[in-house]
Amino acid sequence: MASLSLVNVCKTFKNGQIAVKDFNLDIKDEEFLILVGPSGCGKSTTLRMIAGLEEISSGELWIDGALMNLTVPQKRDLAMVFQSYALYPHLTVYENIAFSLRVRNIPQIEIEERVKKAADILCIRHLLDRKPFALSGGQKQRVAIGSVIVRKPKAYLMDEPLSNLDAKLRTQMRVELSKIHKELGATIIYVTHDQVEAMTLGTKIVVMNAGVIQQAAPPEVLYNNPVNKFVAGFIGSPSMNFIPVWVERREERICIVFSNNRLFLNEDNAHCLIESGYLGRRVYLGIRPEDFHETGPKEQAIKLKVEIKEVLGSDILLHGKIGGNPICGRLKPDFPSEAGTEVSIFADMNRILLFDLDTEENIL
Numbered sequence: 001m002a003s004l005s006l007v008n009v010c011k012t013f014k015n016g017q018i019a020v021k022d023f024n025l026d027i028k029d030e031e032f033l034i035l036v037g038p039s040g041c042g043k044s045t046t047l048r049m050i051a052g053l054e055e056i057s058s059g060e061l062w063i064d065g066a067l068m069n070l071t072v073p074q075k076r077d078l079a080m081v082f083q084s085y086a087l088y089p090h091l092t093v094y095e096n097i098a099f100s101l102r103v104r105n106i107p108q109i110e111i112e113e114r115v116k117k118a119a120d121i122l123c124i125r126h127l128l129d130r131k132p133f134a135l136s137g138g139q140k141q142r143v144a145i146g147s148v149i150v151r152k153p154k155a156y157l158m159d160e161p162l163s164n165l166d167a168k169l170r171t172q173m174r175v176e177l178s179k180i181h182k183e184l185g186a187t188i189i190y191v192t193h194d195q196v197e198a199m200t201l202g203t204k205i206v207v208m209n210a211g212v213i214q215q216a217a218p219p220e221v222l223y224n225n226p227v228n229k230f231v232a233g234f235i236g237s238p239s240m241n242f243i244p245v246w247v248e249r250r251e252e253r254i255c256i257v258f259s260n261n262r263l264f265l266n267e268d269n270a271h272c273l274i275e276s277g278y279l280g281r282r283v284y285l286g287i288r289p290e291d292f293h294e295t296g297p298k299e300q301a302i303k304l305k306v307e308i309k310e311v312l313g314s315d316i317l318l319h320g321k322i323g324g325n326p327i328c329g330r331l332k333p334d335f336p337s338e339a340g341t342e343v344s345i346f347a348d349m350n351r352i353l354l355f356d357l358d359t360e361e362n363i364l
């Protein structure tokens with residue numbers, strides 16, 4: 001497998017649309033790299049530039065130390081799985097998977113070995129004699145993935161390969177893709193707009209917005225230390241809650257103040273805010289739904305009028321508003337709460353984040 005490097009890569013389409021700006025990234029051998037972000041942020045364009053299906057307007061693409069900007073797709077030795085998987089309808093599953101090996105004149109015995117191994121990894125060995133019409137959507141998608149993983153390219157490029165599957169199959173296939181990554185020791189570059197897929201599959205996630213990388217980091221770093229409000233709001237489900245608050249000194253302690261609430265900061269955060277000159281200023285408080293608790297010091301209680309209660313089984317989600325800002329809290333199922341009532345919840349002050357009101361950068 002291979003390592004890739006993108007240096008100041010930009011893409012401007014003929015109509016003037018700037019899809020990717022100044023993209024800089026090193027992708028290590030065996031990395032499962034995820035490109036994630038809202039619709040239109042430039043994920044597919046980036047992948048297509050790596051594949052050679054889209055010209056790079058400026059910047060450099062290196063694969064294993066060789067400059068690839070002008071190399072045709074067939075010579076880049078990359079394998080791509082698309083959202084719309086195409087199978088040959090007249091060929092069996094076996095022949096569909098074997099196809100890319102046959103055109104490369106691989107010996108029959110090796111083809112057989114590789115097809116069976118791919119079929120085992122994807123749990124489709126019992127389907128090898130069937131034709132595509134006799135397969136379910138999920139099985140077809142697995143065959144499409146099989147026809148790519150039999151090859152041993154430098155890297156696999158995948159553009160939303162699970163998007164046509166129902167929720168249960170998606171979950172199953174997520175696990176299978178993780179296994180494939182480990183078993184093949186593969187370098188995978190994977191596009192999705194599904195942040196759960198991103199978090200569970202990626203060894204490194206690149207969050208993009210409007211053609212620009214916002215943050216590139218392992219999943220737990222993105223979750224715990226997002227660089228800005230965009231990343232904080234994009235990663236995590238339900239999304240992080242944001243409330244504009246004042247930073248003030250009260251009773252010799254530093255606190256954040258918003259609609260009748262006063263929350264004391266822990267010493268580290270208080271120190272950090274004073275040092276960076278935020279005392280007396282307004283900032284965004286960011287708190288994840290799971291960082292609200294049922295109990296806490298009385299004076300730190302946050303009153304939430306519950307508008308909607310969602311029962312998830314293992315948890316409940318309480319939705320309401322604080323000072324006009326929509327708030328969601330994830331609490332234990334036995335927490336007494338009903339729509340229309342007011343509850344007291346407590347923010348875990350060691351887990352809160354604060355963001356600059358103008359730059360939206362993480363302050364803490």
Ligand code: ATP
Pocket residue numbers: 013014015017018019037038039040041042043044045046193
């Ligand atoms: P999605 O999640 O919806 O697939 P994406 O993040 O993959 O989105 P891209 O398909 O890379 O986004 O598109 C990035 C931007 O470039 C979008 O604004 C899109 O409209 C634009 N774009 C894509 N292809 C072309 C094209 N051939 N000509 C002009 N603009 C294009």
